Amino acid sequence: MRNIWNIAKKEIKTYFTSPIAYxxxxxxxxxxxxxxxSALSWFNSQTIQMAQNxxxxxxxxxxxxxxxxxxxxxxxxxxLMLPLLTMRLFSEExxxxxxxxxxxxxxxxxxxxxxxYLAALVVxxxxxxxxxxxxxxxxxxxxxxxxxxxxxxxxxxxxGAAFIAAGVFFSSLTENQIVSAILTxxxxxxxxxxxxxxxxxxxxxxxxxxxxxxxxxxDDMTRGILDTKDIVYYISFAFFGLFLTHSVIQSRRWR
Amino acid sequence: MIEVxxxxxxxxxxxxxxxxxxxxxxxxxxxxxxxxxxxxxxTMRVLTGYLPATDGKATVAGFDVFQQPNAVKxxxxxxxxxxxxxxEMTVSDYLSFxxxxxxxxxxxxxxxxxxxxxxxxxxxxKGRLIKNISRxxxxxxxxxxxxxxxxxxxxxxxxxxxxDPAQIIEIRELIKALRGDHTIILSTHILAEVTQTCDGVVxxxxxxxxxxxxxxxxxxxxxxxxxxxxRLRRGHExxxxxxxxxxxxxxVSRHDGELAIEWNxxxxxxEEVSRMAVEKQWGLLEMKTAAMNIEDLYLRVxxxxxEP
Numbered sequence: 420m421r422n423i424w425n426i427a428k429k430e431i432k433t434y435f436t437s438p439i440a441y442x443x444x445x446x447x448x449x450x451x452x453x454x455x456x457s458a459l460s461w462f463n464s465q466t467i468q469m470a471q472n473x474x475x476x477x478x479x480x481x482x483x484x485x486x487x488x489x490x491x492x493x494x495x496x497x498x499l500m501l502p503l504l505t506m507r508l509f510s511e512e513x514x515x516x517x518x519x520x521x522x523x524x525x526x527x528x529x530x531x532x533x534x535x536y537l538a539a540l541v542v543x544x545x546x547x548x549x550x551x552x553x554x555x556x557x558x559x560x561x562x563x564x565x566x567x568x569x570x571x572x573x574x575x576x577x578x579g580a581a582f583i584a585a586g587v588f589f590s591s592l593t594e595n596q597i598v599s600a601i602l603t604x605x606x607x608x609x610x611x612x613x614x615x616x617x618x619x620x621x622x623x624x625x626x627x628x629x630x631x632x633x634x635x636x637x638d639d640m641t642r643g644i645l646d647t648k649d650i651v652y653y654i655s656f657a658f659f660g661l662f663l664t665h666s667v668i669q670s671r672r673w674r
Numbered sequence: 675m676i677e678v679x680x681x682x683x684x685x686x687x688x689x690x691x692x693x694x695x696x697x698x699x700x701x702x703x704x705x706x707x708x709x710x711x712x713x714x715x716x717t718m719r720v721l722t723g724y725l726p727a728t729d730g731k732a733t734v735a736g737f738d739v740f741q742q743p744n745a746v747k748x749x750x751x752x753x754x755x756x757x758x759x760x761x762e763m764t765v766s767d768y769l770s771f772x773x774x775x776x777x778x779x780x781x782x783x784x785x786x787x788x789x790x791x792x793x794x795x796x797x798x799x800k801g802r803l804i805k806n807i808s809r810x811x812x813x814x815x816x817x818x819x820x821x822x823x824x825x826x827x828x829x830x831x832x833x834x835x836x837x838d839p840a841q842i843i844e845i846r847e848l849i850k851a852l853r854g855d856h857t858i859i860l861s862t863h864i865l866a867e868v869t870q871t872c873d874g875v876v877x878x879x880x881x882x883x884x885x886x887x888x889x890x891x892x893x894x895x896x897x898x899x900x901x902x903x904x905r906l907r908r909g910h911e912x913x914x915x916x917x918x919x920x921x922x923x924x925x926v927s928r929h930d931g932e933l934a935i936e937w938n939x940x941x942x943x944x945e946e947v948s949r950m951a952v953e954k955q956w957g958l959l960e961m962k963t964a965a966m967n968i969e970d971l972y973l974r975v976x977x978x979x980x981e982p
Contacts, residue, residue: 425774429760437762516756520819523722523754524775525747672725 422526426534430508431541440542443504447496447546454492455553458485481563482643490571490641493550494634497543497579498611502603504542505586506596508535509664513594522672532664536587536657543579547572567643574640577653578633582607584660591664607633675700675857676721676827681730683716683881690716692881693730698874701854705868705875706861707972713881714861715755718831721859722752734827748777751820751856755831757812758819761805765796765815768804769822776823786822794818794848810841817848828852830860834867846871865972877972885971892968901936902944903964907957916954920946934964 434440462484469475512518521531551572557563582603589602614632617625629635633656636649676698683691691713698704706714719725721732723743732739737746760768769790773783791800794814799807804815813833820828833849834842849871852858862868868875874888885892906913910928917926917935922943925936937943944963951958 422775422777425771428774429771432767433760433762515758515761516754517758517760519719519724519752519754519756520758520772521775523724523747523750523752524772525744525777526775527744 422530423534423537426521426526426531427537427541430535430538434504434538434542439504440545443500443542444546444549447500448549450496451489451493451550452553455485455489455550458489458492459556481557481561482567485557486563486568486571487641490575490637493547493575494578494637497546497575497582498607499604501539501543501579501582502586502589502600502607505539505583505603506590506600508539508587509590509668510594510596510599514596528668529665532587532661532668536583536661539583539586540580543576543583547575547579564643570643570645571641573645574637574649577640577650578637581633581653581656581660584657584664588660588664588667591667675702675735676704676859677731677733678717678721679731681717681720681732682728683713683720683725684728690881691720691727691878694878694881694883695730696876696883696886698857698859700857702873703849703853703858703860703871705872706859706878707863707865707868707875708861708878708884709863711880712863712878714863714878715831716881717878718752718754718829718859718861722750722829723747724752724754748823749826751823751825751828753816753820753828753830753833755835757816759804759812759815762803764801764803765807765811765818766791766800768815769818772819773822776825778823786824789824790818790822793821793851795844810837810844813837813841813845814848817845821852826857828856828858830858832862833860834862834864865969869968875968889968892971901934901964902947903960903962904933904935904947904951904958905931905960906933906951907959909954909956912954913951913956916950917947920950 462481465484466479469479509518512521522528554563554568585607586599586603589606590596590599592602593599610631610633612632612634613628614635617628617632620628630652636652639646639649678697679695681691681694682689694713694717706717708714716725720727721734721739723739723746726740734746735749737749739746760771763771766787769787770783773786774780778786791797794817796811796814796818799811804812807815813836817830817833820830830849834845837845846867849858849860853873860867860872869889872889874886875892876886877884904913910931910933913933914926914928917923917933920943922937922941923935924938925934927934927936935943935947944961948958948961951961
């Protein structure tokens with residue numbers, strides 16, 4: 420455990436002593452702020468119109484009209500940004516030869532992987548955590564449902580955790596950071612749109628493709644549905660990514 | 675302290691190290707000498723547990739490198755060929771990270787850090803970012819990281835490469851100062867490094883062992899065969915046959931206009947050789963004794979001569 424913490428601490432330090440974490444967080448916040456602002460303006464103009472009609476007035480729901488689209492937008496930004504945050508984790512070590520220090524230290528490969536993974540999770544946590552500030556406005560002028568918002572954030576975090584695991588895996592495959600980022604992005608996008616293929620599939624394949632799709636599980640969570648099946652999906656996705664990383668690193672040394 | 679038995683490492687079909695065996699006694703500095711691509715780095719990577727061997731056995735302080743890797747890694751300090759530096763960190767941050775990685779207890783980390791900085795002469799740059807310090811200091815940081823947990827065994831891959839002459843001397847002095855407390859293996863392709871800093875040497879070429887032993891042993895084995903070099907004006911052919919007829923002469927060979935005459939140990943045939951040269955009027959220009967030394971051996975190895 421101490422080994423994992425030592426690795427994680429160093430990686431967190433690297434993220435926060437270099438511009439990486441600050442740039443990632445700042446850009447993320449600017450984009451999320453913009454989406455939040457446009458979602459909120461649209462919501463304001465809609466509510467004025469809807470309030471005229473007693474039937475539509477019943478339908479006004481800030482969670483569905485502001486938060487659900489916002490969470491979707493945030494998930495796309497994460498899809499674009501997280502591969503860039505994780506691309507250096509193993510590629511850089513390999514390129515600069517520092518992996519030789521790590522792998523000749525009394526630390527297990529698994530501990531190194533988990534340490535690096537946790538460090539990236541901390542950055543993700545900071546990115547998401549700071550967007551809570553936006554809710555100050557919605558709570559000041561409205562009454563959104565807290566559990567539904569938290570559920571959306573949980574979905575974002577779990578999905579980000581799965582993205583990061585994929586990023587760690589692809590980073591262990593190559594010493595080239597750009598290759599690592601492209602592979603991560605490509606693989607994640609493929610998993611994202613897997614449910615498109617499900618439209619034309621039938622029977623068991625339809626269910627399998629739908630289950631494998633990253634997006635399908637996230638969509639439920641933004642709507643306030645908390646299902647263990649979705650949580651299990653993300654956790655097993657992340658676990659599988661880290662497990663593959665372990666295999667890659669071990670097998671590379673035996674080759 | 676370090677025992678390597680029949681070690682073989684293949685990368686696919688490429689044999690990097692083949693059936694290598696040697697031992698290093700506790701507290702000694704041993705040089706791993708060989709031309710580039712001889713298998714030095716591979717041998718060190720296997721010893722440090724970075725790479726598994728294809729075949730053979732290696733133990734460090736009684737621990738098997740392959741069976742008990744973490745026990746070995748705890749007592750080894752390793753300076754790889756490419757110094758593993760996180761250039762965005764300061765020297766002291768980097769060294770404390772390595773100390774934590776090598777499982778120096780948190781309470782002792784400060785003392786370990788101070789000691790490594792003092793021994794490696796890094797006090798003046800400890801607060802600076804590694805990317806901003808000179809090549810010589812980076813190499814010292816590399817040595818400091820290998821020392822930080824006060825390991826019993828130090829494995830240094832080309833510790834003086836890329837340094838200027840003054841820095842080379844400093845690093846050599848630093849390594850010599852570590853003798854006794856630490857068992858050290860250093861690799862180099864420079865012979866002078868071995869004769870100046872090491873107690874013993876393992877010479878390898880193309881992955882195979884050429885010679886190994888303490889410097890005294892090796893030098894002694896060469897002195898057993900004394901030889902003289904003759905430079906003559908004429909009559910080389912005659913000389914080759916006539917000299918062989920002197921009782922005790924074992925071998926006469928000719929390179930570049932010089933004749934080398936070797937005889938059995940314990941004799942001194944210089945007088946007979948010179949008398950014959952004068953009597954036969956070969957026109958003796960020069961005669962000098964030339965004991966074989968490690969340099970000759972190494973040159974033969976490097977130029978592909980094979981067995982000494």
